[in-house]
Amino acid sequence: MKRMFAMLAAVAMLALPVAAAEVGDDGLHKEDWMRDTFKDLREDFAEASAEGKRLLLIVEQRGCIYCKEMHEKTFPDPRIRKLMHETYFVVQLNLHGDTEIVDTDGESLSEKAAARKWNVMFTPTMVFLPPELDESRPAAAQAVSIMPGAFGPGTTFDMLTWVAEERYLDQSEEDFQRYHARMIRERSDGSTE
Numbered sequence: 001m002k003r004m005f006a007m008l009a010a011v012a013m014l015a016l017p018v019a020a021a022e023v024g025d026d027g028l029h030k031e032d033w034m035r036d037t038f039k040d041l042r043e044d045f046a047e048a049s050a051e052g053k054r055l056l057l058i059v060e061q062r063g064c065i066y067c068k069e070m071h072e073k074t075f076p077d078p079r080i081r082k083l084m085h086e087t088y089f090v091v092q093l094n095l096h097g098d099t100e101i102v103d104t105d106g107e108s109l110s111e112k113a114a115a116r117k118w119n120v121m122f123t124p125t126m127v128f129l130p131p132e133l134d135e136s137r138p139a140a141a142q143a144v145s146i147m148p149g150a151f152g153p154g155t156t157f158d159m160l161t162w163v164a165e166e167r168y169l170d171q172s173e174e175d176f177q178r179y180h181a182r183m184i185r186e187r188s189d190g191s192t193e
Contacts, residue, residue, distance in 0.1 A: 026094060027062030029071040033084040034058075034092050039101035039111070041091070045133045048089030054164065055129040056088040057139060059115055061095040064123045066150035077153035083160045095123050104129070104139045114139075122148040128163045144168045145176070158183045 024030045037044050041055070048055040060067040074080065084090060093101065097111030109117065118127070118140030126147040127139055134142050145168060147159050158180045162168065167179060174182070 026097070028060050028092060028094060029067055030092075031071065031075055031084070031090075033081070033088070034090050037091055039091065039093070039099060041102060041104045041129075041139055042106070042133070042135060043102075044089065044091050045104065045129060049131075051089060053087060053089040054131065056090045057093055057127040057129070058090060059093045059095050059120050059123055059125040059127070061123045066122075067124045070124055070150040070156075074150065074153050074156050077157065079157050080153060080160065083157070083164065087160070087164045095120065104133055104135060104142065105137055106135060107138070120148070124150055126159075131166070154184065154187070155180060 022030045035044070035047075037047075041057075045055045075084070093111045093114065095112065095115050099111050100108055101111055101114055102108050103114055103117070107117075117138060120127075120140070126145075127143045128145045128147070129139060130142055130144050140146065144166075145159065145163055147156075151159070159176065161183075162176050162179055167174070168176070
């Protein structure tokens with residue numbers, strides 16, 4: 001009888017809806033590792049550097065089902081949460097936002113104008129800035145990687161790691177796709193993790 005009750009309880013738990021990611025007043029999903037800044041990317045870069053972290057911009061939009069999926073299925077992964085807390089200084093931008101930002105080249109413009117300037121058309125999009133900032137160039141022009149779209153935990157973790165380890169500096173033998181394929185093989189072989 002106890003076993004049957006336990007099985008019924010487990011089935012009931014599966015029937016409960018998945019908790020939605022917290023949504024802010026701007027309609028964007030929020031994480032505890034996201035920074036609330038004045039969105040002056042030069043200042044954000046300086047603060048990230050002072051903390052020994054990499055500046056990562058995440059462009060999202062209200063009602064984006066892919067953003068919601070990323071927040072509910074990808075970002076909860078403990079490996080990703082750890083990297084976001086320890087390695088990245090994350091600033092969230094709104095694809096259609098009117099909040100003024102200052103781009104890395106010093107231009108003041110709205111979030112939506114910055115997204116157009118950077119040719120960001122999909123949400124979510126992650127823009128990974130280099131460890132040294134060139135203040136004569138806009139953020140997207142100097143990004144070491146731009147990841148458009150919501151990917152699962154494995155791909156996202158591999159991209160976060162690939163950038164953090166600066167593997168983009170020498171892609172002659174192993175670009176991201178080859179690195180990611182190798183990581184998938186190693187994880188399935190039990191060679192890593």
